[in-house]
Amino acid sequence: MARPTSNMVLLGAAVLLMLSTLCKAAPVTACPSKTGYDALPDWTCNPIRSSDRKVYSSLAAAEAVCKSNSTCVCFNSAGEVFFSNDTQGRSQRGCAYVKQVCAPKSGYETLGKVKISTSKQGGGKENTVGSANAAESACNADSKCLAFNDAGLYITKILIVDSATTTTSCAYKKALCTNKYGFKYKKDSNFKGLSGLRGVKKDKMSSAAAAESFCKITPKCTAWNSKGEYVIGGVQGYESESDVCTYVKQPCPPVPGFTAYYGLAVNQGIGGAPVSTESGLCFSDIKTMCTNDPNCLVFDTLRNIWRTDVEPTKSFPGMCTYRRVAGF
Ligand SMILES: *[C@@H]1O[C@H](CO)[C@@H](O)[C@H](O)[C@H]1NC(C)=O
Ligand SMILES: *[C@@H]1O[C@H](CO)[C@@H](O)[C@H](O)[C@H]1NC(C)=O
Numbered sequence: 001m002a003r004p005t006s007n008m009v010l011l012g013a014a015v016l017l018m019l020s021t022l023c024k025a026a027p028v029t030a031c032p033s034k035t036g037y038d039a040l041p042d043w044t045c046n047p048i049r050s051s052d053r054k055v056y057s058s059l060a061a062a063e064a065v066c067k068s069n070s071t072c073v074c075f076n077s078a079g080e081v082f083f084s085n086d087t088q089g090r091s092q093r094g095c096a097y098v099k100q101v102c103a104p105k106s107g108y109e110t111l112g113k114v115k116i117s118t119s120k121q122g123g124g125k126e127n128t129v130g131s132a133n134a135a136e137s138a139c140n141a142d143s144k145c146l147a148f149n150d151a152g153l154y155i156t157k158i159l160i161v162d163s164a165t166t167t168t169s170c171a172y173k174k175a176l177c178t179n180k181y182g183f184k185y186k187k188d189s190n191f192k193g194l195s196g197l198r199g200v201k202k203d204k205m206s207s208a209a210a211a212e213s214f215c216k217i218t219p220k221c222t223a224w225n226s227k228g229e230y231v232i233g234g235v236q237g238y239e240s241e242s243d244v245c246t247y248v249k250q251p252c253p254p255v256p257g258f259t260a261y262y263g264l265a266v267n268q269g270i271g272g273a274p275v276s277t278e279s280g281l282c283f284s285d286i287k288t289m290c291t292n293d294p295n296c297l298v299f300d301t302l303r304n305i306w307r308t309d310v311e312p313t314k315s316f317p318g319m320c321t322y323r324r325v326a327g328f
Helices: 002-023 059-068 132-141 208-217 283-292
Strands: 037-041 044-047 053-055 074-076 080-082 087-090 095-099 108-117 125-128 147-149 153-157 160-174 183-193 201-204 221-225 229-232 235-249 258-265 298-300 304-306 314-324
Touching (some): 044 074, 044 080, 059 074, 059 080, 059 095, 108 153, 132 147, 132 160, 183 229, 208 229, 208 235, 283 304, 283 314
Antiparallel strands (some): 037 095, 044 087, 053 080, 074 095, 108 160, 147 153, 147 160, 183 235, 201 229, 298 314
């Protein structure tokens, strides 16, 4: 009888641990993507000179201005447009769109218009294949490839990035981690799973892609990594491990144009009463309904809907509350 009891205590501790890790999650906005721009959630450009910032009536107006003016470097969901790359960033709820100088390539980190080379004395290796497409395909096919540029160069040993030398060709570095919708990544990091507890399991699949698909469709999967491992249940913590990328599932599935608040509910009092509670509908129907109705400003996992903007502030473990970002 002693063992099940201590297991129960441990399981309880694991659940509490998981909740305490997850409850600290900051609100996260899912930004709809826009071609030609990097979408940055909960961040904004913040130019050093205030004259480099102009405010327009809407996100659409700001986007149109940025598109037509080549000095524009960035705009955001608050309708602000920034006209100088002499900018810092700061956090702000919503989405910022930063103009891309180089088209993004899946599986690569964009280095920009900078010089890449190798050190031949050190035994480095560079290859020239003539075109951007050929270099990208060659780099994809060669597991030793570190980087390529659209002048047709790819490097398979010792990469030197010279950010001080600008060039006309865009350079790309093979990424250890890439953005995955619904996950946050941790570079050079692995998870410490809790083993031997009921409801908590760490295992390995044949590939990273297999672990990713499994984790996506398995609600209790909390994380997976580039070695093909996954965790069901609470993660004890993370430890550094070079060349491993760990993807941690966001506790609230992202909804484009909305900020997700995990573990928080609307304080329902005067002014905070929902306009309706559609408990007959399933959550995905509520999500679709609210996304398509610009007057739906807030909704939650209990399928309450608000038509006024309220900030969720009341602690409610396990709850996901979604708040529309003005402009979408
Ligand atoms: C682009 O925006 C800058 C800053 O507002 C302005 O000075 C410039 O005239 C604009 N250029 C065009 C072509 O509209
Ligand atoms: C900003 O743009 C100018 C002109 O394109 C360039 O010379 C400068 O290096 C850029 N600065 C930064 C911080 O990217």
